[in-house]
Amino acid sequence: MIYLDHAATTxxxxxxxxxxxxxxxxxxxxxxxxxxxxxxxxxxxxxxRAAVAALMDCPADRLFFTSCGTEGDNxxxxxxAWQNRHVGRHIVTTAVEHSAxxxxxxxxxxxxxxxTYLAPDQDGTITAAQxxxxxxxxxxxxxxxxxxxxxxxxxxxxxxAKGLTARNPKTLLxxxxxxxLTAFSARTLGADFVTVSAHKIxxxxxxxxxxxxxxxxxxxxxxxxxxxxRGLRSGTEATAQMAGFAxxxxxxxxxxxxxxxxxxxxxxxxxxxxxxxxxxxPVGAGTAPHILSVSLAGWPAGNxxxxxxxxxxxxxxxxxxxxxxxxxxxxxxxxxxxxxAGVIRLSFGPGTTxxxxxxxxxxxxxHHDTRMPML
Numbered sequence: 001m002i003y004l005d006h007a008a009t010t011x012x013x014x015x016x017x018x019x020x021x022x023x024x025x026x027x028x029x030x031x032x033x034x035x036x037x038x039x040x041x042x043x044x045x046x047x048x049r050a051a052v053a054a055l056m057d058c059p060a061d062r063l064f065f066t067s068c069g070t071e072g073d074n075x076x077x078x079x080x081a082w083q084n085r086h087v088g089r090h091i092v093t094t095a096v097e098h099s100a101x102x103x104x105x106x107x108x109x110x111x112x113x114x115x116t117y118l119a120p121d122q123d124g125t126i127t128a129a130q131x132x133x134x135x136x137x138x139x140x141x142x143x144x145x146x147x148x149x150x151x152x153x154x155x156x157x158x159x160x161a162k163g164l165t166a167r168n169p170k171t172l173l174x175x176x177x178x179x180x181l182t183a184f185s186a187r188t189l190g191a192d193f194v195t196v197s198a199h200k201i202x203x204x205x206x207x208x209x210x211x212x213x214x215x216x217x218x219x220x221x222x223x224x225x226x227x228x229x230r231g232l233r234s235g236t237e238a239t240a241q242m243a244g245f246a247x248x249x250x251x252x253x254x255x256x257x258x259x260x261x262x263x264x265x266x267x268x269x270x271x272x273x274x275x276x277x278x279x280x281x282p283v284g285a286g287t288a289p290h291i292l293s294v295s296l297a298g299w300p301a302g303n304x305x306x307x308x309x310x311x312x313x314x315x316x317x318x319x320x321x322x323x324x325x326x327x328x329x330x331x332x333x334x335x336x337x338x339x340x341a342g343v344i345r346l347s348f349g350p351g352t353t354x355x356x357x358x359x360x361x362x363x364x365x366x367h368h369d370t371r372m373p374m375l
Contacts, residue, residue: 088138
């Protein structure tokens with residue numbers, strides 16, 4: 001199988017699976033238990049937290065484990081709205097955010113909030129000036145993702161954070177950094193909330209984390225209960241997933257620069273190979289090294305994904321979360337109909353090879369040459 005959909009999820013290295021297995025079978029104590037077996041797991045959980053915090057470059061006591069990126073996004077937005085409930089009921093976000101942010105914003109609108117959805121230009125770009133211009137005295141929160149999961153566009157979160165200091169210093173900033181976990185330092189990024197997820201970096205599904213910065217005072221608990229996660233997210237800790245997340249973070253940190261260079265070179269190689277195919281055009285700025293969005297204009301993306309899937313080549317017609325439905329991200333670009341219909345996403349990991357890109361490019365060329373365009 002040729003797997004070119006790492007933005008959807010990533011393979012779990014054996015070392016990560018082994019770390020999880022050891023916890024499931026040997027270190028299975030409940031960290032809230034008072035006897036030594038439980039107390040030992042409590043200490044171990046903090047070591048796992050520190051490992052993830054090291055990858056994010058943030059203080060460990062500011063990092064809270066969640067079940068996924070969606071949970072972190074929802075928690076951040078609602079916590080920001082709660083802290084700034086006396087500032088106002090206005091939120092600024094973008095039309096190309098992950099559905100976890102957009103659907104949460106829709107719920108907040110039902111609660112009486114006004115949300116400004118900023119549209120990108122045709123290559124998916126949104127500028128810091130565009131965001132800051134939308135901020136008002138009553139803006140409680142701004143949410144702009146770090147890396148777009150469909151286009152690979154990197155957004156100027158650090159610049160937005162600096163601009164907010166002058167525009168409205170009370171406004172809190174959230175960024176969904178699920179697709180950019182290895183591309184930032186929480187200490188210098190400037191966001192008040194940063195959402196990440198383990199399964200995008202070789203960790204298990206079912207666990208993520210939320211960084212909550214020092215400007216957030218007494219954050220509203222997501223789940224009241226037994227007091228885990230320093231009283232902010234109660235519930236028995238998912239220790240095996242925490243172990244897997246920590247080990248995945250350690251592995252990525254060990255080879256961070258090497259992986260970045262590899263992915264950048266691979267994206268450039270894939271762009272050259274794919275754009276040599278007739279009717280293939282680039283989509284989006286593609287500034288993140290691990291995501292490449294293109295369109296075989298006139299050939300429906302769903303048919304392309306099915307055809308390549310039958311050849312054991314995995315690519316996506318957009319975010320895996322859309323489950324075959326039209327992408328709101330592509331729609332926001334206002335592309336010509338033929339181009340919008342043919343958008344596919346390739347996304348790469350540390351183990352992706354040029355030979356796999358070659359095989360995918362050849363399959364796409366055959367699809368072009370043997371299937372009739374429908375638009």
